[in-house]
Amino acid sequence: MSRVIGTAKGRSRLKLALAAGLGLLLAVAALDRLLPPDTSRYDDSSRLVVDRHGEALRYLPTSQGIWRLQVDPDAVDPQYLALLLAYEDQRFHRHFGIDPLAIGRAAISNLAAGRIVSGASTITMQVARLLHKPRRGWRGKVEQSLRALQLELRYSKRDILSMYLTLAPFGGNIEGVHMASRIFFGKVPASLSLGEAALLIALPQSPTLRRPIDNPQAALAGRAQVLTRLAEAGMIGSAEAAWAKAEPLPRERQALPFNAPHLASAEARRNAAPPIIRTSLEASLQRKLEQLARQEAGWFPDPATIAILVAEIPSRRILAAVGHHDFAGPQGQVDMTMAIRSPGSTLKPFIYAMAFDAGDIHPDTVIDDRPTRFGTYLPRNFDRQFQGRITMRAALQQSLNVPAVAVLERLGPGQFTAALQTLGVTMALHQPNEPPGLAIALGGVGMTLRDLVGLYTSLADNGQYRPLSASDPAIPAAAMATHMFVRPAAARQVGDILANAPRPMGIQGIANNLADRVAYKTGTSYGFRDAWAIGYTDSHVVGIWVGRPDGTPRPGAYGSNTAAPIMFHTFDIIDGRSSDIAPLPDSEPHDTQAPSPRLPPQALRNFQRNGSVIAEGPRILFPPPQVELALPADGNDRVVLEARGKQPLRWYVDGAPLASRSQGNNAEWLPSGPGFFRISVIDAEGRSSSVRTRLVKGDGR
CATH class of the missing domain: 2.60.40.10 (Immunoglobulins)
Incomplete structure (x- = not known):
């Protein structure tokens, strides 16, 4: 009889235990539904912008000014992870957020010592505390434990470990092992020394007290404590521990990489930008061009800003972008590669290209460069002189104004503007509610350096236009329609004209300038506010802008004497710069609609202008x-x-x-x-x- 009763009592206890367990699970499930975990701190990550090879360009802090970058466990030194788990949570992969064995051991140790000498917080419980900051006392411990159970139900062990590696405090505004390793040791946490790993394990336990730069003695003691315990547990040898204890501590914060700050900020501001943003830039080229911009700016007798943009033609990817040579200087945070400015004469090649393509003119068509009035518009050449009878080829090479305006009038400024806008190019008209005027030929419109460089890639690529991109070259760019701006023959004719233009004075003496045939065009806006030089070879396009962001005039600063030397120096620096423009062949494949590169037909020998010629x-x-x-x-x-x-x-x-x-x-x-x-x-x-x-x-x- 007693045996039967015992069995019945055992069954009752089992049922009660199962009911209690089920009740706990239901309570946790209800809590999980009513009070889901708040992972906003984990999601509010810093951004790291890297180049095409993964090299860091720039870090950007969180919205609260915290250096905290999401960390994948695979990106951390395996020795550090093993030591961290051995020191903080040996049963991490076996418990369910709360470790009963650790609680028991801690209770025994604390009772024996008569005070709290050991804790039982698991890594999951620490993550719960870092996410939610619970109340103090036993109520806070209960809340922390329930949140730990909730995290284990929702996330994998790998996810929870990632949260800890991201949120662990390291003093001040430094959180997470990646940023701590970068700021204290100047490197990523993929290859830590034993002493570095031990310091990063010790710091989160008392981040303010043990901050190595401010409190080196406390940091040494904390690191030694970690190494001693790991040696006693057999995780490391005593000799290794001694060597690690002797490693010097960091004495100052290491500077974070700071290259391409304007483009990096723009990429980080994109919607749903990931914590690590890979771009198409080349970090080594970016650094060289930033140094070049600073050096060249130092030669100017007045304060002036330099912007540089380099793109590779086949992929349309941006290789380097210098938005301002001095980010910390006056107006230095204005990205001048994206600022709308007057392009000066840099649009003239596209006027001629469209006219060549339409069959209106030929490179050897003769035009009379004389004072001409187009309605109320009276353009003059930059030097106020006129050349008389001259070919279109020479007119473009010398950047004469009257021929360019005459050709634009033949095309129609509205048609020319519409053709560029169809490509997606921004053209800010001075009077947007009125039809485009002929002044567009001489810079009477607003454009960005990025759009201009993108346009010149079409001339370099047989007339095909695709927008530039700074995204990861390993990921296929979003499908972007390729527009045929002009046919290949017209693009090659313009390229041949620009490649044979005489270089500005002094350019011939630049050392190591291997790109002998650079097709290029300079431009200067009204009032000397903007100086431009944009050139291309078969492989790269380089765009330079020099001026002041606030539009202050710089008398005597032309595109040819300020921007062009920087452009040719940039071609010296670019890898693959010897891939220069090929000479125009004696004959093109037969195309009844495209103009021939040979002598023009009789109908195109002379250009008849519509404007009224003014006596010279x-x-x-x-x-x-x-x-x-x-x-x-x-x-x-x-x-x-x-x-x-x-x-x-x-x-x-x-x-x-x-x-x-x-x-x-x-x-x-x-x-x-x-x-x-x-x-x-x-x-x-x-x-x-x-x-x-x-x-x-x-x-x-």
Whole structure:
């Protein structure tokens, strides 16, 4: 009878235990549904932007200014993980968030010592505390334990370990093993020394007290305690522990990588950007070009900003992006690769390309470069001089304004603008509610350096346009339609013209410039506010902008003398720079619609303009503008001046009538001495022309 009763009592106890367990599970399930875990701190990760090879470019803190990067356990030194679990939670992979054996051991140890000498918190319980910051006392411990059970129900052990590696505190605004390793040791946590691993295990136990830079003695003691316990447990040898205890502590915070800060910030701001963002940039090239920009900016006599953008043509991926040469300087956080600025003359190649493609002109079509009025618009060349009869090829190479405006008028500024906007290019019209005007040919529109570089890739790639991208080159870019901006023949004709343009003064002397045939175009906006140089080879496109972000004029700063040298230096630095533009073949494959590269047909020999030609005023032939002349050796010889214009011609020096003997187009001038002089001439109809020159002594002084 007693046996039967015992069996019945045992069954009753078992039922009660099962009911209690089921009740606990139901309670936990109810808690999980009513109060789901708050993982917002874990989700609010720092961002790490890396180059195409995984090299760090820039870290960005969390929204709260914390350095905390999500950590995958596979990205951490296996020895560190093994030592961490051995020290903090030996049964991590076997318990369910709470470790009853650890609780029992801790209770026995604390009772024997008469005080708390050991805790029983598992790594899961620590994660619960880091996520929720429970109340103090026994109620907080209960809440922490329930949250630990909840985490174990919802997440895998790997996920929970990742949370700990991400959230563990290391003092101040440093959280997580990745950022701690970067800031204390200057490296990622994939290859830690034993002493480094032990320090990272010891710090979260008392992050403020044991901060190695502020409290080195406490940090040494904490690390030694970890190493001693691991040696006693047989995880490491005593000799290893002794060596690790002798490792020096970090004395200062290591600087985090800080390259491509503008592009990195833009990539990190993208919706749903992951903690680690891989880009198409080349870190080594980026660093070299940032250094180049700083060096070149130091040569300018006034404060000026340099922006550089480099893209590879086949993939349309950005290799380097310098938004400002001095991120910490005035207006340094403005990304000038994305700022809307006047492009100056850099759109002229696209005007000619569309006209070539339409069959309106040929590179050897002759146009008369003379003063011309287009309605109320009267464009002038940059040097206020006119070249007369000239080919379209030479007009583009010399960046003449009247021919470009005449060709744009033939195309139609509305059609030209629409063609670029169809590609997705931003064109900020000065008066958006009015039709585009002819001033677009000379920079009367707003564009970004990134869009301009993207446009030039189409000329380099047989007229095919695709937008630039900075995304990971290992991941296929989102399907982007390829637009045929112009046909290949027209693109190659423009490329051949630009590749044969004379280089600006001094460029020929740049050392190691292997890209001998760079197709390039410079530009200067109205008032010297923007200086541009954009060039390409068969493999790369380089875009340079020089100016001031606030639009302050820089008189005398042209694209040719400020931006072009930087562009050619950049080609010196780029790998694969010897892949230059191939010469135009003698003949193209037959294409009845595309213009031939050979002599133009009879109908395209001369360009008939629609604008009204204005009678040309006088032109000073000697001295040429902006040159230095040597004074006659004996001081008595006269300088012979020469001009062309409707006679009689009247001459002036610095506004005073010239006392000279005039002979038709020539005049003689007896200078008073060295210095700067403004020489002017007025023709019979009152039209004038002027040049500024400098006279120096024969020894150059």
